[in-house]
Amino acid sequence: MPPASTPGTDHAPAALPSSAPGGATIWLTGLPSAGKTTVALAAAELLRADGRAVEVLDGDEIRAFLSADLGFSREDRGKQVARVGWIARLLARNGVLAFAPLVSPYAADRDALKAGSKAEGLAFLEVYAAAPVEVCAHRDVKGLYAGQRTGAVSGLTGVDAPYEIPTAPDLVLRTHEESVAASASRLVGLLAERGLA
Numbered sequence: 001m002p003p004a005s006t007p008g009t010d011h012a013p014a015a016l017p018s019s020a021p022g023g024a025t026i027w028l029t030g031l032p033s034a035g036k037t038t039v040a041l042a043a044a045e046l047l048r049a050d051g052r053a054v055e056v057l058d059g060d061e062i063r064a065f066l067s068a069d070l071g072f073s074r075e076d077r078g079k080q081v082a083r084v085g086w087i088a089r090l091l092a093r094n095g096v097l098a099f100a101p102l103v104s105p106y107a108a109d110r111d112a113l114k115a116g117s118k119a120e121g122l123a124f125l126e127v128y129a130a131a132p133v134e135v136c137a138h139r140d141v142k143g144l145y146a147g148q149r150t151g152a153v154s155g156l157t158g159v160d161a162p163y164e165i166p167t168a169p170d171l172v173l174r175t176h177e178e179s180v181a182a183s184a185s186r187l188v189g190l191l192a193e194r195g196l197a
């Protein structure tokens with residue numbers, strides 16, 4: 001009988017045909033309403049039009065299903081980032097460009113994912129959506145900043161919970177100063193530079 005696999009342990013990387021395009025994790029981090037999801041979806045559309053296999057693992061969507069057990073404590077955010085990172089790596093291993101727009105406020109969590117990808121020889125790009133908190137609070141796509149002001153929301157990243165700015169991101173998107181199309185095009189440009197698009 002074959003040995004039982006250990007729950008939560010990655011299996012050996014699947015061998016890909018040498019002609020398969022390289023997959024990657026494209027990790028977008030930033031404050032709520034910074035533009036992570038919008039840019040990820042726009043870049044994914046450009047890449048799909050070019051025939052690339054692409055997936056967008058939106059933090060909010062994953063929380064509604066796979067991470068319905070998690071809240072926004074330090075520990076739960078760590079679990080959420082690790083789960084989504086695990087799925088992204090699985091996809092990347094199989095030639096997919098996996099976009100992960102997550103707040104992911106803690107550098108150690110992001111760095112752990114980067115190290116995990118590196119250990120497998122998989123590409124991992126950290127993209128920082130750098131809109132400042134004033135702009136994000138003005139956009140307030142989901143009403144969280146207003147909720148924090150009235151006391152309905154607490155532990156909001158960038159307001160009353162920490163956000164650790166990436167110190168060496170692969171790309172900074174000044175999503176408060178450029179259009180969605182420009183941000184998406186710069187992101188696709190980076191992937192092309194790295195031989196991933």
Ligand SMILES: Nc1ncnc2c1ncn2[C@@H]1O[C@H](COP(=O)(O)OS(=O)(=O)O)[C@@H](OP(=O)(O)O)[C@H]1O
Pocket residue numbers: 031032033036037059060063072076077078080081101102103104105142144153154155156157161
């Ligand atoms: N307290 C608090 N802090 C931050 N974000 C909050 C919070 N409460 C709810 N939300 C909404 O949840 C989305 C963030 O989920 P993530 O999985 O990306 O967060 S994390 O990476 O685990 O920190 C985030 O989605 P985005 O706006 O797309 O970033 C918010 O809409």
Ligand SMILES: Nc1ncnc2c1ncn2[C@@H]1O[C@H](COP(=O)(O)OP(=O)(O)O)[C@@H](O)[C@H]1O
Pocket residue numbers: 030031032033034035036037038039101129139141174175176177178179180181183
């Ligand atoms: N350059 C830009 N990149 C991304 N979003 C932008 C940009 N300029 C304006 N926006 C707007 O900012 C909002 C960002 O929302 P969203 O993508 O949901 O943010 P996040 O996923 O970071 O919470 C959207 O309404 C979007 O149209």
